Amino acid sequence: ETGVTQTPRHLVMGMTNKKSLKCEQHLGHNAMYWYKQSAKKPLELMFVYSLEERVENNSVPSRFSPECPNSSHLFLHLHTLQPEDSALYLCASSQSVTGNTIYFGEGSWLTVV
């Protein structure tokens, strides 16, 4: 238990579906992150939020839409995904965006069919 909880753990969705991944951290951290891990590729940073404001967006397609309603919750809204978007999506948090230990959730395995 790292204090970062992701739901659902597994998700299968069609290319026309709309779904969301949820992340909640119980650590009192101010920064939250979404990472994507595809087979045989390094972890890719998707989004960074600091105190509910997006501070980084790494050229992620608009079919991925993040939302950070407060410093404890982070969502990733998914719409009209492609099969190549199938991957492990990892949420993480840290005390601040610089210089601190980052803690990961258990991940959400996404399969797009």
Place this chain on the structure above:
Amino acid sequence: GIQVEQSPPDLILQEGANSTLRCNFSDSVNNLQWFHQNPWGQLINLFYIPSGTKQNGRLSATTVATERYSLLYISSSQTTDSGVYFCAARYSSASKIIFGSGTRLSIRP
């Protein structure tokens, strides 16, 4: 650009063996972490070690910041140590954490 390189990419050992995993980084860091990714995908924090040496049971890590590398030592390996080990570095000039491509460790019984 800033790079984090890990070696070896794959390592297969018998239970009870010792191992050393290496992480090289291309610039000064203010944050260096080691993680173990278990078969279910979760990244488990092992060490936060921007410099110096730390030990936790059978695992220890050393970062020599001036020479831009970090080492993770696993002694008396167990099958539960199998998985992928990542190092990740955060550089003082950016908020981005850069991950290495990992070392896949397989411990055979």
